[in-house]
Amino acid sequence: MKVVVVGAGYVGLVTAACLAESGNRVVGVDNDPARVALLQAGGIPIYEPGLEEMVGRNLSAGRLLFTTSMSLALEDAEVVFIAVGTPPREDGSADLQHVLAVARDIGEHTTGFKVVVNKSTVPVGTAAQVLGVIRERLALRGPTGAQVAVVSNPEFLKEGAAIDDFMRPDRIVVGVEPGVVGERARQVMARLYVPFNRHHDRTVWMDVPSAELTKYASNAMLATRISFMNEVALLADQLGADVDSVRRGMGLDPRIGHGFLYAGTGYGGSCFPKDTRALVHTAGQHGCRMQVVAAVERVNAAQKHTLVDMVLRAFGPDLRGVRLAVWGLAFKPNTNDMREAPSRHIVVELYRLGATLVLHDPVATSEAQAALADDLGIPWSELHRLQWATTPMEALEGAHALLIVTEWKCFHNPDFAAMVERLRYPLVLDGRNLYDPDTLQELGVAYHGIGRRNALGVQALASGGLRAQVGQRRQMGAGVVV
Ligand SMILES: NC(=O)c1ccc[n+]([C@@H]2O[C@H](COP(=O)([O-])OP(=O)(O)OC[C@H]3O[C@@H](n4cnc5c(N)ncnc54)[C@H](O)[C@@H]3O)[C@@H](O)[C@H]2O)c1
Numbered sequence: 344m345k346v347v348v349v350g351a352g353y354v355g356l357v358t359a360a361c362l363a364e365s366g367n368r369v370v371g372v373d374n375d376p377a378r379v380a381l382l383q384a385g386g387i388p389i390y391e392p393g394l395e396e397m398v399g400r401n402l403s404a405g406r407l408l409f410t411t412s413m414s415l416a417l418e419d420a421e422v423v424f425i426a427v428g429t430p431p432r433e434d435g436s437a438d439l440q441h442v443l444a445v446a447r448d449i450g451e452h453t454t455g456f457k458v459v460v461n462k463s464t465v466p467v468g469t470a471a472q473v474l475g476v477i478r479e480r481l482a483l484r485g486p487t488g489a490q491v492a493v494v495s496n497p498e499f500l501k502e503g504a505a506i507d508d509f510m511r512p513d514r515i516v517v518g519v520e521p522g523v524v525g526e527r528a529r530q531v532m533a534r535l536y537v538p539f540n541r542h543h544d545r546t547v548w549m550d551v552p553s554a555e556l557t558k559y560a561s562n563a564m565l566a567t568r569i570s571f572m573n574e575v576a577l578l579a580d581q582l583g584a585d586v587d588s589v590r591r592g593m594g595l596d597p598r599i600g601h602g603f604l605y606a607g608t609g610y611g612g613s614c615f616p617k618d619t620r621a622l623v624h625t626a627g628q629h630g631c632r633m634q635v636v637a638a639v640e641r642v643n644a645a646q647k648h649t650l651v652d653m654v655l656r657a658f659g660p661d662l663r664g665v666r667l668a669v670w671g672l673a674f675k676p677n678t679n680d681m682r683e684a685p686s687r688h689i690v691v692e693l694y695r696l697g698a699t700l701v702l703h704d705p706v707a708t709s710e711a712q713a714a715l716a717d718d719l720g721i722p723w724s725e726l727h728r729l730q731w732a733t734t735p736m737e738a739l740e741g742a743h744a745l746l747i748v749t750e751w752k753c754f755h756n757p758d759f760a761a762m763v764e765r766l767r768y769p770l771v772l773d774g775r776n777l778y779d780p781d782t783l784q785e786l787g788v789a790y791h792g793i794g795r796r797n798a799l800g801v802q803a804l805a806s807g808g809l810r811a812q813v814g815q816r817r818q819m820g821a822g823v824v825v
Pocket of ligand 1: 349350351352353354355372373374375378426427428429441444445462463464465498499500501502613614
């Protein structure tokens with residue numbers, strides 16, 4: 344089949360590459376000429392494991408190409424995916440300007456019969472809006488014989504595991520309109536997804552509004568599990584319980600399962616924060632209150648301050664002279680995506696309180712530097728108290744504490760002895776609960792995670808006890824780096 348995918352970002356590029364990999368002729372369209380030039384030259388603009396190889400393989404085989412021209416791309420295509428961004432507006436609603444711009448573009452250039460697929464995450468009613476915009480543009484062109492069906496096919500891939508998620512999906516949700524045109528679209532979509540349904544049919548057919556809502560409800564449920572565990576973790580801290588033991592005890596219940604029960608520094612990324620807000624907004628527009636989801640958001644906003652609170656408990660409110668190592672900036676491992684990453688709140692708050700921060704992320708260097716400079720409104724080159732370390736161990740040199748913000752695999756099993764040697768005070772504040780508190784206690788490391796800690800960690804966080812260490816060093820002229 345000939346397929347067009349509009350938007351060459353995380354979702355569009357993965358969709359284009361995976362559909363080409365399964366034998367289709369795919370044209371990727373993006374309105375960013377630099378992005379298209381990079382893709383045409385065999386590079387990729389994002390970090391996603393395995394994607395560069397897959398794009399390269401399909402470019403060489405001639406099944407995949409990229410262009411900025413919608414009119415060229417649409418020639419004899421059967422299916423057109425819309426996979427452009429739907430960022431949040433100030434009021435929490437989804438900004439549909441990119442989706443509707445693509446709809447206009449399709450309306451201006453389409454011929455014959457096309458199935459237009461909304462893959463972007465969009466509020467209920469958007470498919471109808473897209474169809475309306477396309478028809479408006481078609482009407483301006485006069486008789487063309489062009490016909491369009493709009494279907495909803497939300498995407499459930501996870502950044503960092505996107506190719507596997509697309510190639511071996513748990514489910515494929517497709518919403519089609521009733522009637523003859525909708526049935527024709529259903530047959531086209533069924534044919535397109537045959538390679539992904541070989542073992543058993545994973546497609547869940549439904550009406551369009553239900554498909555649109557399924558995406559938001561799914562993300563809201565996952566976010567709910569995270570915020571729920573974050574609240575359990577705060578309680579565990581007060582009760583002297585260990586949230587990781589609680590998680591394992593809960594997860595073995597098949598009605599609960601293990602997924603998304605990890606306490607941490609809060610969820611971020613390009614989906615959960617904006618999609619939960621958009622769901623609450625949509626509900627409000629229809630006179631409904633999504634009270635659970637609204638609470639999930641509030642808990643998450645507070646959770647992003649947890650590591651900062653720990654630093655303040657350990658060092659007091661004035662962080663001048665305090666040097667902190669930070670491991671992990673991307674919103675989760677295996678991506679360079681910094682959209683709504685909790686690290687941004689943590690680093691910005693600590694910086695504003697006077698701390699010096701030495702940052703390390705295995706992949707998201709330039710994205711993190713750009714995001715932090717933007718948040719602080721100061722060019723990266725002038726942020727002298729934000730320093731970049733090229734290795735995790737280098738970041739620890741002379742730091743008063745280590746903060747773990749993203750659970751990259753390479754942080755899971757570090758050389759703890761080397762860690763202790765480099766840290767000025769061996770305090771590990773673990774926003775991802777990577778380590779065993781007892782093992783670290785045996786090594787003399789004060790450890791405090793989210794709902795798990797050792798006695799040294801509790802002691803270190805008691806009443807700004809470590810401030811004296813920083814002061815002492817200053818008086819002794821011990822070369823505190825500020
Ligand atoms: N990132 C994820 O993990 C994920 C997962 C599931 C669903 N989604 C949803 O998928 C959609 C896309 O997300 P993303 O993360 O891939 O976004 P992205 O920002 O990475 O990519 C969007 C791309 O669209 C291009 N674009 C914008 N307007 C265009 C236009 N008029 N014509 C052509 N190209 C245009 C941009 O240049 C960019 O390359 C969003 O609605 C998002 O909520 C994302």
